[in-house]
Amino acid sequence: MDDDSRYEAVRSRDERFDGVFFTAVLTTGIYCRPSCPATTPKRQNVRFLPSAAAAQAAGFRACRRCRPDTVPGSAEWNARADAVARAMRLIADGVVDREGVAGLARRLGYSARQVQRQLTEELGAGPVALARAQRAHTARVLLQTTGLPVTEVAFAAGFSSVRQFNDTVRTVYANTPGELRAAARRGPAATGGPVAGIPLRLAHRGEYDAAYVFGFLERRAVAGVEEVSGVPGRRTYRRSLGLPHGTGVVEVDEAPGRPGAHWLECRLRLSDQRDLTAAVQRVRRLFDLDADPWAVTERLGADPRLGPLVAARPGLRSPGVADPEELAVRAVLGQQVTVGAARALAGTLVAAYGKPLPAPDGGLTHVFPEADTLAGAPLTELGMPESRRTALRTLCAALADGTVVLDPGADRAEAERSLLALRGIGPWTAGYIRMRALGDPDVFLPGDAGVRHGLRLLGADAAAADAWRPWRSYALHHLWNATAPENEENA
Structure with a gap:
């Protein structure tokens, strides 16, 4: 896009570009999302910036009306596999707050100077500024x-000092922390403890097929770690989370907060509030909330065979995961068995090796077992052939020692190669892990039984999937949805 086309998007208040760029108004010193409902500024009075951090670094403060700091993350970071996209996924997960720029660079395999240069060239801000913008939103x-x-609040949001916290809040929001709290329009007065929880609205773009996502997760809910209550249309999904500083419990409602709302209602209870940023990002990845449904529909809907399925389920998403290593373990458990059987095996694993929560929370009792725990476990409780238990232990050992890396900034192609090098991991399992654990929007599983059945219903073969790039993961879910749920192979 050039600046003229960006201005046209602002004039039409086009929400498709929220998070893709930001509009800075020179006369007011405010920056907005493209869909801001305020009066459109004159063309000569605006600048377009690639990130909220760049706008803040240039001296602009966030609009109080459209709250540009709350927009969904750019879908570009999910689709791309280069160093900048990997860095953005890691920054969103809070890596800079926990490990500094040196830790970010180490995970990417670059020098800190290279990371700084690449991010600044593309986003107008380096990793520290990007993390600072995220900390301001968390605060x-x-x-x-x-x-x-x-x-x-200052230290929970990731700031190293109260002074830095106060200065950042005043710069970004033109309010002191006390004034920001006093001006809050909603939200119960919480006690501040982990039991009270944190109510959130998790924004998404365009239509969102919540019925499909909640149904997908409900069929795979593992006892002790996940549970789904309510009836279709009004379900609540709950799960435990293992986080960098402690544990947490998240619950997300299927029904929107109000008609036409572009968010999901969420509540988080954390044993350590410093985990808020990481917890939010993991829930966003689980529910695929940063997707670009318009781009997906434009490509898949143009296919004469797949198009009717796309039209029938607008806003269909490709669910990710809250814990990539957990998904890898569950993928191996699900090899050559039904969804229900894989879920039962995972529940047995949780009961035997899971880490108990500080206190049970409804049906949630444990956090999913860590890889290093399972790497040396006998796994006799599972009742599987020894070859599959060996494959599971081999995978967990590779995850524990770093042979296989599945963090948000992992190189997807390298991760798949590392998985395929392990005995007992085949193309289907590696591809499924790449799609869900690493959030790759362009994975296709031609050997999957449900996919083969869906292709037959369309009168197509696997070669047809080439026309669906770079959104083949979404096409795969449309094919699964076109068949009975029991045709989905994995848990």
């Missing part, structure tokens, strides 16, 4: 939805 959420003391 606002905590200030406006919890009763935590301001000092605790």
Whole structure:
């Protein structure tokens, strides 16, 4: 896009570009999302910036009306596999806050200077500024939805000092932390403890097929770690989370908060509030909330055979995961068995080796077992052939020692090659892990029984999938949806 086409998007308040670029208004010193409902500024009075961090670094403050800091993340970072996209996924997960720029660079395999240069060239801000913008948003959420003391909010949001916290909040929001809290329009006055929880609205673009996502997760819900309550249309999904500083419980509602709302209602209870950023990003990946449904529909809907399926399920998403290593284990458990059988095996694994929560929360009792725990476990409780138990232990050992890396910034192609090098891991399992654990939107599983059945219904073969790039993962879900749920092979 050039600046003229960006301005046309702003004039038409086109929400498709929220998060893709930001509009900075020179006369007011405010930056907005493209769909901001305020009066459109004159063309000569605006600049277009590639990130909220770049707008803040240039001295602009966030619009109080459209709250540009709350927009969904750019779908570009999910689709791309280069170093910048990998860095953005890691920054979103809070790696800079936990490990610094050196830790980010180490995970990417570059020098800190190279990472700084690449991010600045493309996004107008380096990793520290990008992380700072994210910390500011986290701080606002905590200030406006919890009763935590301001000092605790500062450190929970990832700031290294209260002074840095105060300066950042005033720069970004043109308010002190106290004023920001006083101006909150909604949210119960929480007690500040982990039991009270943090209410959130997780934004998404365009239509969202919540019925498909919640049904997909419900069929795979593992006892002790996940549970789904309610009836279709009004379900609540709950699960435990293992996080960098502790544990958490998340619950997400299927029904939107109000008609036409472009968000999912979510509540988080954390044993350590410093995990808020990581927890939110993991839930967003699980529900595929940063997807671009318009781009997916444009490509898949143009196919004469797949198009009717796309039209029948607008806003269909490709669910990801909250824990990539958990998904890898469950993928091996699900080899050559039904969804129900794989779910039962995973429940047995949780009961035998899972880490108990500090206190049970409804049906949630454990966090899924860690890879290093399973690597040396006998796994006799599973009742599987020894060859499959060996494959599971081999995978877990590779995850534990770093032979296979599945963090948000992992090189997807390298991760798949590493998985295929392990005995007992075939193309289907490696591809499924790449699609869900690594959030790759362009994976196709031609050997999957449900996919083969779906292709037969369309009168197509696997070669047809070439026309669906780079959104073959979404095409795969449309094919699964066209067949009975029991034709889905994996848990």
